[in-house]
Amino acid sequence: MPLDSYLLRHATPEDLPALYRVCLKTGDSGQDASAIQDDPDLLGEFYVGPYVMLEPELAYALDSSEGPIGYLLGVLDTAKFNGRLERDWLPRLKKTHHDPVGDPAGWHGSDWVRHAVHHPFLRIPAALGPYPSHAHIDLLSEARGQGVGRHLMQTMMERLTELGSPGLHLQVSPKNKGAQDFYRGLGFDVLSSPDLPDDTLFMARRLGEPDGED
Numbered sequence: 001m002p003l004d005s006y007l008l009r010h011a012t013p014e015d016l017p018a019l020y021r022v023c024l025k026t027g028d029s030g031q032d033a034s035a036i037q038d039d040p041d042l043l044g045e046f047y048v049g050p051y052v053m054l055e056p057e058l059a060y061a062l063d064s065s066e067g068p069i070g071y072l073l074g075v076l077d078t079a080k081f082n083g084r085l086e087r088d089w090l091p092r093l094k095k096t097h098h099d100p101v102g103d104p105a106g107w108h109g110s111d112w113v114r115h116a117v118h119h120p121f122l123r124i125p126a127a128l129g130p131y132p133s134h135a136h137i138d139l140l141s142e143a144r145g146q147g148v149g150r151h152l153m154q155t156m157m158e159r160l161t162e163l164g165s166p167g168l169h170l171q172v173s174p175k176n177k178g179a180q181d182f183y184r185g186l187g188f189d190v191l192s193s194p195d196l197p198d199d200t201l202f203m204a205r206r207l208g209e210p211d212g213e214d
């Protein structure tokens, strides 16, 4: 794979500004969210920061010669992670970002992320029981389409399998058809259950089993 020009390494707190930028540049269902978000860091503070700070052994930055160009973030036990998120990460964010009120039709900019900060989905639906781990991957456009994402997700699945996880789930925007195809190619299937929220797609696969290509 053409990873020669990239280096996958553990992410550190010093990486957060660059990784928040990657999050912003991929934050609109895989597309650049810069024109939508009025707070350029908030997506990253919610979707990236806690992984690097609370689960650093599974948080990776992908470096190019220009600096971080993507990230791969994993969580072994989502229920435990969500507890730490609620206790150790969200209180500060809740203090510094207001909870948007009123009709969501009137919200703008980063209001949906502000809402998520104040009303995060931390419950573990029964349908996710067999898949206790979860992950996120985002690459800037210049790193895409070269087999890098596949390699990184395989790395995460190997790491989680070594750590004893029986299964991995991911959340995908229903609009992000490209990512859905990408995950399907790695052996993930869409979960369908009345106890799952309907504004996001959950895809999952067992670990320690072939992804259809091996």
Ligand SMILES: CC(C)(COP(=O)(O)OP(=O)(O)OC[C@H]1O[C@@H](n2cnc3c(N)ncnc32)[C@H](O)[C@@H]1OP(=O)(O)O)[C@@H](O)C(=O)NCCC(=O)NCCS
Pocket: 026, 029, 030, 031, 137, 138, 139, 140, 143, 144, 145, 146, 147, 148, 149, 150, 151, 171, 172, 173, 176, 177, 178, 179, 181, 182, 183, 185
């Ligand atoms: C989704 C993403 C991680 C995929 O990584 P990538 O390096 O571009 O994907 P790869 O080159 O490793 O492709 C692996 C396979 O997935 C398929 N695939 C990847 N992106 C795809 C897309 N947008 N549409 C359809 N298929 C896609 C490839 O065709 C390839 O299939 P093959 O093995 O049959 O050849 C990356 O494109 C990305 O970060 N996109 C923007 C952010 C995003 O959407 N993140 C996911 C949020 S849930």
